[in-house]
Amino acid sequence: MAFATKLVNREASLNQCSPILQEKHRPAFDKLWEILKPPVREVTIGSEGHQLKIGGKYVLYRHEFTYANPTAIAIDVTDDMPEDQLLSRLKRVEEYTYRYIGQDLKLNAIAVRCTSDDPKTLAKAVKTIVSNSNLPIIICTTNPEAAEAGLAAASGKRPLLYAANTSNWKSMAELSLMYQSPLVASAPEGLDELRSLVRTLGAYGVQDIVLDPGTFPGEGMGTTIANFSTIRFAACKHDDELFGHPIMGIPLVAWTSEGELPEITKWNEAYLTSLLIARYADIMIVHSLDGWALLPNLVLRQNLYTDPRKPVAVEPGMRVLGKPNVNSPLLATSNFALTYYTVAADIESFGLDCYLMVVDSEGLSVESAVAGRKLTAEKFSQALEQHNAKDKVNHKNLIIPGRAARLSGEIEEVSGWKVLVGPLDSSGIQKFIREKWNPAPQTS
Amino acid sequence: MSDSTDGLKKALAKAHPNLLDALSRFQEIELHDVELEVDELELVLPQMVTSVTKLVEEAAAEKPSQLLRESFIAPPTKYNTQIIEVKLGATKAEGGSRDRTLTIGGETSTPFQIVSQPIKNMPVISLDVFDTKIPLAKPVKMHFSEVLEDPTAWAKLAVEKFGAEMVNLHLVSIDPMVKDTPPAEASKTVENVLQAVKVPVAIGGCGDAQKDLDVFTRVAEMAKGERLLFNSVTLDMDIKKMAKAVKDNGHATIAFTPMDMNKARELNRKLFELLPREQIVIDTTTAALGYGLDYAFTTMERTRLAGLMGDPELAQPMASGTTNAWAAREAWMKMPPEWGPTELRGPIWETVTALTLLLAGVDYFMMMHPAAVKTVKDTIHNLASGKKLAPNQYDWVRLRKLGD
Numbered sequence: 001m002a003f004a005t006k007l008v009n010r011e012a013s014l015n016q017c018s019p020i021l022q023e024k025h026r027p028a029f030d031k032l033w034e035i036l037k038p039p040v041r042e043v044t045i046g047s048e049g050h051q052l053k054i055g056g057k058y059v060l061y062r063h064e065f066t067y068a069n070p071t072a073i074a075i076d077v078t079d080d081m082p083e084d085q086l087l088s089r090l091k092r093v094e095e096y097t098y099r100y101i102g103q104d105l106k107l108n109a110i111a112v113r114c115t116s117d118d119p120k121t122l123a124k125a126v127k128t129i130v131s132n133s134n135l136p137i138i139i140c141t142t143n144p145e146a147a148e149a150g151l152a153a154a155s156g157k158r159p160l161l162y163a164a165n166t167s168n169w170k171s172m173a174e175l176s177l178m179y180q181s182p183l184v185a186s187a188p189e190g191l192d193e194l195r196s197l198v199r200t201l202g203a204y205g206v207q208d209i210v211l212d213p214g215t216f217p218g219e220g221m222g223t224t225i226a227n228f229s230t231i232r233f234a235a236c237k238h239d240d241e242l243f244g245h246p247i248m249g250i251p252l253v254a255w256t257s258e259g260e261l262p263e264i265t266k267w268n269e270a271y272l273t274s275l276l277i278a279r280y281a282d283i284m285i286v287h288s289l290d291g292w293a294l295l296p297n298l299v300l301r302q303n304l305y306t307d308p309r310k311p312v313a314v315e316p317g318m319r320v321l322g323k324p325n326v327n328s329p330l331l332a333t334s335n336f337a338l339t340y341y342t343v344a345a346d347i348e349s350f351g352l353d354c355y356l357m358v359v360d361s362e363g364l365s366v367e368s369a370v371a372g373r374k375l376t377a378e379k380f381s382q383a384l385e386q387h388n389a390k391d392k393v394n395h396k397n398l399i400i401p402g403r404a405a406r407l408s409g410e411i412e413e414v415s416g417w418k419v420l421v422g423p424l425d426s427s428g429i430q431k432f433i434r435e436k437w438n439p440a441p442q443t444s
Numbered sequence: 445m446s447d448s449t450d451g452l453k454k455a456l457a458k459a460h461p462n463l464l465d466a467l468s469r470f471q472e473i474e475l476h477d478v479e480l481e482v483d484e485l486e487l488v489l490p491q492m493v494t495s496v497t498k499l500v501e502e503a504a505a506e507k508p509s510q511l512l513r514e515s516f517i518a519p520p521t522k523y524n525t526q527i528i529e530v531k532l533g534a535t536k537a538e539g540g541s542r543d544r545t546l547t548i549g550g551e552t553s554t555p556f557q558i559v560s561q562p563i564k565n566m567p568v569i570s571l572d573v574f575d576t577k578i579p580l581a582k583p584v585k586m587h588f589s590e591v592l593e594d595p596t597a598w599a600k601l602a603v604e605k606f607g608a609e610m611v612n613l614h615l616v617s618i619d620p621m622v623k624d625t626p627p628a629e630a631s632k633t634v635e636n637v638l639q640a641v642k643v644p645v646a647i648g649g650c651g652d653a654q655k656d657l658d659v660f661t662r663v664a665e666m667a668k669g670e671r672l673l674f675n676s677v678t679l680d681m682d683i684k685k686m687a688k689a690v691k692d693n694g695h696a697t698i699a700f701t702p703m704d705m706n707k708a709r710e711l712n713r714k715l716f717e718l719l720p721r722e723q724i725v726i727d728t729t730t731a732a733l734g735y736g737l738d739y740a741f742t743t744m745e746r747t748r749l750a751g752l753m754g755d756p757e758l759a760q761p762m763a764s765g766t767t768n769a770w771a772a773r774e775a776w777m778k779m780p781p782e783w784g785p786t787e788l789r790g791p792i793w794e795t796v797t798a799l800t801l802l803l804a805g806v807d808y809f810m811m812m813h814p815a816a817v818k819t820v821k822d823t824i825h826n827l828a829s830g831k832k833l834a835p836n837q838y839d840w841v842r843l844r845k846l847g848d
Contacts, residue, residue, distance in 0.1 A: 061749070063742045078844070089848075100734070115842050140841045162841070166511060188835035195514035203508045220833035221826040225803075226559035230518050233557070238519045253838050255846050262847060267792065271819060274796040278741075278803045287846055292784030295774060296733055296796040303738040304800075312738075338735055342773070364703070365735050367771055371651060372702020372729060373680065403771075406621055406651070424579070425773055 039235045039244050040282075042069065043182045043208045045109065046136030047157045052108055054210070054282040055246030060236040063308050070305040071276075072283040073297070074109035074138050076252060079125035080116040086125060090133050092289050098298060101312065101338050105298040111162070111285045112150070114141035119149030126153035138162055138285065142186075144171035151179040160184065160283075162248075163212055164201060166193055173204040181208075184248055188214025191227060198242045210283065211243065215250040217257060217272060225279050232280040249273075249281035266293045273297045277304065312337040313363035318387040319344065322353035326394040329354045329437055331422065331429070332380060333401055334361035334369055343426040350430040355392050359383045366403040377410035384415050399432075521558055523752035527551040527759050528721045529565065530696055532610065532673050532808075533644025539669030539694065543642035546609060548725070548807035549761030554748065555805050559830040567802060567824055569809045569817055570610035570646055571602035572767050575625070575633050576617035581776035583790040584812050595633055596640040603641045606814045607821065612646045612675070613637050618659050619650035627662035634663050638670065646673035646698075646810075653681040664689040675763075675810075676700035676727060679711050687718035696723040698763050703729045703736075703743045705750070709757040716757075725808060727763040732772040733797045740764075741804050748805035761807035769797035770812065791815040799823060 003017060014020065014036060020029050042056030056068040075093045077086050090110060098105040110129060114122045122141065129137060130153070137159040139150040147161060161179075163186035164172035176183035183206050187194035194213055201209055213227040214220075228247055234240035254269035270293040273286060277300050288294070306312060316335045321344065333343045335358045344356060359379055361369035369375035380400065383389075390396070398417045400408060402424035411419050423432045529550040534540025550564040575595045580588070587606075591598040595613060602608040615630045617623040634647060647663055649656030660674050676698035677686045690697045699715055701707040708728050715724055728747055731740045744762055751759035770776055775793035776786055783789060794816035798809055802824065811817050 061742075061745060062738075063746050080844075113841050113843070115844050117842070142841065169511065170509075188838070190832075191516040191518075192514065195516050196511050199514045200508050200512045203512060205507065214835055214838070216833045216838060219826050219829045219831040221823065222556065222559055222829045223832050225556050225827055226830075229554070229557040230521075233521065234516075234519055240519075242514065250840060252843075253840050255843055256838050256840055263788070267788070267815075267819070270792055271795050271799055271823065274799055275803065275823070278800050285840075289848065290784055291779075291782045292789040292792060295783060295789070296792050299734040299774070300737070300796055300800060303734065304741065306738055308738070308742055312736075336736065364739075365731060365771070367768070368702065368729055368731050368736060372704075374702060406619075409621075425777070427773065427777065 038068065039239065040232070041208070041245050043160075043210060043246050045072075045138075045158060045160045045182060047134070050134040050136060051158075052136040057232070057236065057246075057280075057282070060232055060280075062304060066307040066309070067305045069282065070301050071249075071281050072108040072136075073273075073294075073301075074111040074136075074283065074285045075107055075289060076111045076113050076140075076285055076287050077125070077129070078113045078115040079118075079122040081125070083128055086128055087132060089289070090129060090135070094133060094135065096289065096291075096294065098295060100299060100302060101341050103302065105302055107294070107298075109136040109138060109160075109283070111138040111140055114139075114143065114146045114150070117141075117143060117146065119143075119146045122146045123149040123153040126150045126159075130154055130157055136160070138283075140285075142168055144168055144175060147172065147175055151175060151181055155179070158182070160210065162186065164197065166197055169197060169200060170204075173201050173206050176201075176206050176208075177204075182210060183208065184210045184212050185245075186212040186214075188212070188216075191230070195242050198245065202242075209245045210248050211245050212248045212250070215253050215272070215276070217254045217268060221272065221275070225275060228276065228279045228281065246282035247280055249276035249284040251276060252285050252287045255287055266290055269293065270297065274300055277301050314340045314358060316358045316360040316383065318389070318392065319356040319358060321347050321356055322351065324353040324355055324392075326392070328393060329399055329433060330357060330389060330393050330397065331355070331399040332357045332359055332383070332404075333426075334359060334364065334366045334375060336361060336363055336365045336369075339365050343429075346426040346429055350433075352429070352433060355389075357383055357387055357389065357398075366401045370404050370407065375404060375407070377407050377414045380407065380411045381415035384417060389417075399437075401426075402428075518558075521553050523552060523754075525552075525752055525754045525756075525759050527748070527751055527761060528724070530722055530725055530761050532568070532646075532671060532696060534669055534671040534694070538671070540671055541638065541642070542644050542670065544644070545671070546644055551748075551752070551805070551807075553752070555803050556827045562830075563828045565807070566828060567807050567809065568609050569811055569821055569824075570612040571606060571608035571817060572612045572614060572810055572812050573598040573602055573637070574614045574616055575630070576623060578616060580812075581770050581786065581790055583776070583787045584770065587814055596636045599637045599641045599645075603643055606817060608643065608817070610644045610646060610673075611637065611641055612648060612810045614648035614675075615659060616648075616650050618655055619652060620655055622650070624655075627659045630659045631662045631666045634672075635666060638667060644671065644673070646675055648675040653678060657681055657686055660686060661689040664693040664695055667695075668693040671695055673698060673725065673808075677711070677715070679707060679714075683711075683714050684718060687715055690723060691719050696725065698725045698727045699760075700727045701729070703731070703739050705743060705747055705758065708747060709755075712757045712760065721760065724760050725763045726758070726760045727765065730764045730766055730768045730797070730801065732769045732775070733793055733800070734772050734774060737797060737800060741800055744801060744804035744806060762805055763808040764798070764801050764806040764810065766794060766798045766801065766809050766816075767812040769794040791819075795819045802827075 038058045040057035045052045059065045140162040163184035185197045231243045235244040251269045251273040266288040361375045396417045399420045399422045405421045408419040527549045533542040533545040599611045617625040672695045674697040728743045775790045791813040798820045
């Protein structure tokens with residue numbers, strides 16, 4: 001039963017239950033899978049050990065259940081790029097990392113666009129990618145000849161093939177089956193056409209299908225967002241199997257508008273990306289590698305894919321940073337994970353020996369918690385008592401976050417401690433301690 | 445999020461016996477303690493599909509040689525309840541002195557899901573104006589450096605240069621810990637701003653419940669009939685007095701609660717006894733992208749869904765203090781060069797925060813950076829347009845020479 005509970009909690013998958021994988025239990029497996037499988041099929045791209053899973057969604061709204069498989073972000077290259085440029089772009093994609101609440105936020109795949117329309121050129125570019133990187137690949141061409149050359153060059157890497165459309169679907173379906181590659185069904189002309197295509201590909205035997213209802217910039221954004229919403233709504237709320245596949249968004253379409261400054265196009269691509277992350281895209285192709293354009297989207301993706309049942313909070317308590325003594329400063333912060341990690345990292349990089357008292361703000365940041373009365377003078381006072389602050393230091397000075405400044409007088413009244421209002425951002429702690437902290441503080 | 449699983453439960457009620465059935469037939473999974481754990485299963489097991497797929501059957505048959513035609517009829521997405529409409533500002537004929545009024549709310553479905561149906565009231569963007577110099581991030585400050593100590597000039601700039609549909613005047617100087625500006629003086633500032641701009645105006649306080657009430661009451665009387673939007677009434681305020689000031693003088697108010705649907709319900713329950721619902725907007729708190737936006741988003745999305753599904757206590761238009769996006773250090777802090785200048789990183793941070801909440805159902809945005817304001821305005825227009833574009837103009841696969 002413990003395993004069954006894990007199964008329904010999505011903490012374990014059915015494939016981890018080895019007895020049921022035996023042939024004699026196939027009916028039981030099938031029956032369980034029919035019940036347990038998500039309304040949006042999970043599709044795997046990439047070679048063994050470097051797999052990228054997309055889709056596998058159980059719900060429409062994140063409060064219903066944690067979203068599975070964060071939106072994969074693929075960056076494009078073209079097959080007619082000079083090799084050194086291709087390699088340097090590949091390297092930038094692999095190295096792009098942002099450290100956020102103890103996690104590395106990264107890009108996930110490479111999309112090679114066949115701009116040459118030449119099978120050999122595409123094959124060469126794909127070869128260069130697979131021999132220099134383990135990133136999962138999306139091969140982008142509607143020309144079946146080129147597609148085949150690309151797939152052959154990526155043999156064993158299980159690339160995602162973009163795309164089958166209402167005219168080339170038969171050749172693409174054959175290729176998808178032959179090379180065991182998942183296939184994008186692309187029908188920007190409309191949802192009827194998309195459904196027809198999915199049904200036809202399914203009937204042809206292709207199972208791993210990704211939906212491309214078309215991404216349009218500017219005035220086409222309304223149709224785009226409505227289509228994405230409708231597809232996922234139909235799959236999750238109305239058991240619509242034809243739409244029960246991962247959806248691909250293509251913010252790169254922002255680059256089809258001509259005559260804009262590159263910064264404007266990057267801007268347009270960036271916010272289109274954010275709309276698609278919030279509206280159910282499972283995989284996306286993006287062009288700009290600029291830090292400022294990608295960062296908000298990687299953070300947004302992380303935020304929306306966290307478990308809504310578990311607040312991103314750390315345990316309240318007294319943390320010891322470095323080797324503090326009885327004269328060391330005592331600082332306070334909230335128990336919102338991001339606040340805590342940021343403050344602790346800033347203090348550590350500055351090399352300050354101190355106590356950091358984590359006050360229970362119910363997982364909210366200092367500013368929101370003060371505004372929402374989750375951080376109050378009483379909370380600070382209780383924390384001082386509860387965590388034996390007076391036994392840790394022989395002064396009675398508490399440094400509170402700048403964003404809790406309005407509580408300073410009240411904390412002094414309630415707790416009897418002297419309150420020093422710290423900086424608004426923890427990056428200012430070093431300067432604050434240097435200028436404001438008296439190394440021999442009064443022992444009131 | 446105690447009731448977060450309510451929707452699930454309903455969907456699962458019919459499904460979990462199937463699971464138990466399947467599990468019990470599978471001999472190697474031992475079933476014990478079932479009664480206790482069924483609850484857990486019920487809570488977490490998402491909606492599921494139990495039918496056998498048509499696709500599997502078809503795959504076994506002959507491979508198609510022609511495209512199999514399917515059509516799609518979108519499942520119904522209209523809800524029973526319409527979100528209340530709130531009118532902001534009053535023209536001369538209506539007892540005020542604004543040259544236009546704005547109405548927010550009135551939705552019958554989740555945001556931008558139905559493209560064929562025109563949006564009744566477009567979400568409104570107001571620009572923040574402060575009555576005293578406050579610390580602002582550099583990329584924001586550069587646009588307002590001339591007017592930082594002159595709320596009247598600031599309001600004019602917001603409307604005339606940056607296209608503010610409304611002005612959000614924050615009376616931060618009334619804070620006893622800042623300047624403790626007396627109500628009469630604060631009221632004078634509001635009067636000046638009302639003379640300087642003709643768009644509807646919202647009036648923000650300092651967060652001190654008593655002082656806000658004193659000032660709001662005074663301002664409400666001074667500007668009787670203008671249908672100001674007060675920001676805000678909170679649970680720790682004297683709600684009766686505040687509601688009376690709003691009602692007697694024909695204004696509207698934001699009801700602010702800290703990311704908690706039950707608190708939002710509680711405050712509305714109290715307000716509904718004192719004030720018509722057409723005078724109430726709710727704000728369930730906005731946290732910045734990366735700093736709790738997920739909570740803000742989910743609280744608003746759930747609030748809106750609950751409202752649409754018939755919870756009268758949550759069927760009010762929603763407001764967002766989107767300027768909070770600038771609390772994120774990624775928005776304002778100097779970072780290594782690969783992360784770009786704050787002149788881009790800052791406003792895109794505010795833009796992404798706003799757009800995410802737009803999709804949760806926000807009707808009234810309080811914003812700061814001109815580029816973010818413009819982008820959100822354009823996006824609202826684009827999302828509402830419902831235009832179908834010809835796919836062949838967007839052949840992105842063969843686009844060449846995009847540069848780095």
